[in-house]
Amino acid sequence: MVGADPIGLEPLDERACRGLLGDRGIGRVAVSIGAVPAVFPVNYGVLDGDVVFRTTDGTKFDAAVRRAVVAFEVDEVDPLYHEGWSVLVVGRAEVVTDEDRLARAGRLPMAPWAPGPHEHLVAIRPAMVSGRRIVQGRPA
Amino acid sequence: MVGADPIGLEPLDERACRGLLGDRGIGRVAVSIGAVPAVFPVNYGVLDGDVVFRTTDGTKFDAAVRRAVVAFEVDEVDPLYHEGWSVLVVGRAEVVTDEDRLARAGRLPMAPWAPGPHEHLVAIRPAMVSGRRIVQGRPA
Numbered sequence: 001m002v003g004a005d006p007i008g009l010e011p012l013d014e015r016a017c018r019g020l021l022g023d024r025g026i027g028r029v030a031v032s033i034g035a036v037p038a039v040f041p042v043n044y045g046v047l048d049g050d051v052v053f054r055t056t057d058g059t060k061f062d063a064a065v066r067r068a069v070v071a072f073e074v075d076e077v078d079p080l081y082h083e084g085w086s087v088l089v090v091g092r093a094e095v096v097t098d099e100d101r102l103a104r105a106g107r108l109p110m111a112p113w114a115p116g117p118h119e120h121l122v123a124i125r126p127a128m129v130s131g132r133r134i135v136q137g138r139p140a
Numbered sequence: 141m142v143g144a145d146p147i148g149l150e151p152l153d154e155r156a157c158r159g160l161l162g163d164r165g166i167g168r169v170a171v172s173i174g175a176v177p178a179v180f181p182v183n184y185g186v187l188d189g190d191v192v193f194r195t196t197d198g199t200k201f202d203a204a205v206r207r208a209v210v211a212f213e214v215d216e217v218d219p220l221y222h223e224g225w226s227v228l229v230v231g232r233a234e235v236v237t238d239e240d241r242l243a244r245a246g247r248l249p250m251a252p253w254a255p256g257p258h259e260h261l262v263a264i265r266p267a268m269v270s271g272r273r274i275v276q277g278r279p280a
Contacts, residue, residue: 026217030170030177036268037170039179039213041226073179077166086181128176 012131017087020074020131021046027074029053029124031063031093044072045108050123051089052096052105057119064093064122072124077134087131089124096121152271157227160214160271161186167214169193169264171203171233184212185248190263191229192236192245197259204233204262212264217274227271229264236261 012020030039040060042053051072055061063070070093077084096102105121152160170179180200182193191212195201203210210233217224236242245261 028168028179028213028215030179030211032172032177036209036230037172037177037211038228038230039168039170039211040228041213041215041217041224069176071170071177071179073168073181075168075181077181084181088178088180090176090178 009132009134012085012087012133014129017129017131018049020076020085020087021051021089021129024074024076027051027053027072029060029093030071030073031059031068033059043110044074045105045110047101047105047108047123050125051091052108052121052123053110055120055122060093060122061095061120064095064120067092067094069093069127070124083134085131085133087129089126089129091125091127093122093124096123149272149274152225152227152273154269157269157271158189160216160225160227161191161229161269164214164216167191167193167212169200169233170211170213171199171208173199183250184214185245185250187241187245187248187263190265191231192248192261192263193250195260195262200233200262201235201260204235204260207232207234209233209267210264223274225271225273227269229266229269231265231267233262233264236263 025043026041027044028039029042030037038059044051044053069090072089073086075084075086102121165183166181167184168179169182170177178199184191184193209230212229213226215224215226236245242261
């Protein structure tokens with residue numbers, strides 16, 4: 001199978017990845033706290049091609065303020081039928097302060113993961129987008 | 141609410157986290173490739189308190205060989221009802237070579253995420269385990 005790697009995962013092109021990113025509700029953000037990696041679930045949306053999510057002061061916000069390179073991952077996996085895909089976005093996180101973008105983000109169907117105040121909007125501008133789909137059976 | 145942080149997430153103690161880790165099927169492993177973070181879904185199991193998953197040569201395997209510090213995250217989130225939890229494990233990844241452990245891992249209800257050869261078993265020995273549960277309503 002053309003494009004399949006030896007473990008049965010078929011690379012997805014960037015357009016397919018961006019399509020899958022669209023509206024999945026929950027993804028995971030990976031950041032480094034010092035040398036230690038951490039992963040958090042977030043409710044996210046896509047705004048002008050950026051992955052955006054709300055957060056309060058804390059690890060994720062600190063990473064955004066520092067304009068850290070973070071990873072964002074979203075997937076859909078059916079373990080029973082061995083079908084699924086995963087998309088990975090890597091880019092700098094930054095706090096959104098533009099009033100127009102904040103207003104438009106407010107109209108996205110995006111709930112914060114947890115109740116309570118979520119004062120900041122963080123955007124990840126994709127520098128790299130990659131993804132993989134599980135292919136049935138072993139590639140040649 | 142005692143123990144709740146300002147964004148409505150209640151910390152879970154280590155025992156609760158290890159209970160939730162038990163048998164969720166799919167989690168996400170975060171590794172760094174150079175300075176760039178990446179996240180991958182894996183089918184996992186728990187063996188002797190370690191998080192274990194199968195993989196082939198590649199990013200996750202390379203991290204294990206290097207005995208890198210990696211993060212593993214598993215969550216269950218219901219966006220509609222604002223309920224859920226997430227557990228984060230941080231520890232060194234290493235390739236399992238012990239025959240007894242490999243045999244016991246073979247009896248775990250753990251499928252590889254993708255079909256095809258998955259030649260290596262990687263274990264993450266938890267150095268830090270933390271978790272959070274969403275609490276309903278705003279903490280005081």
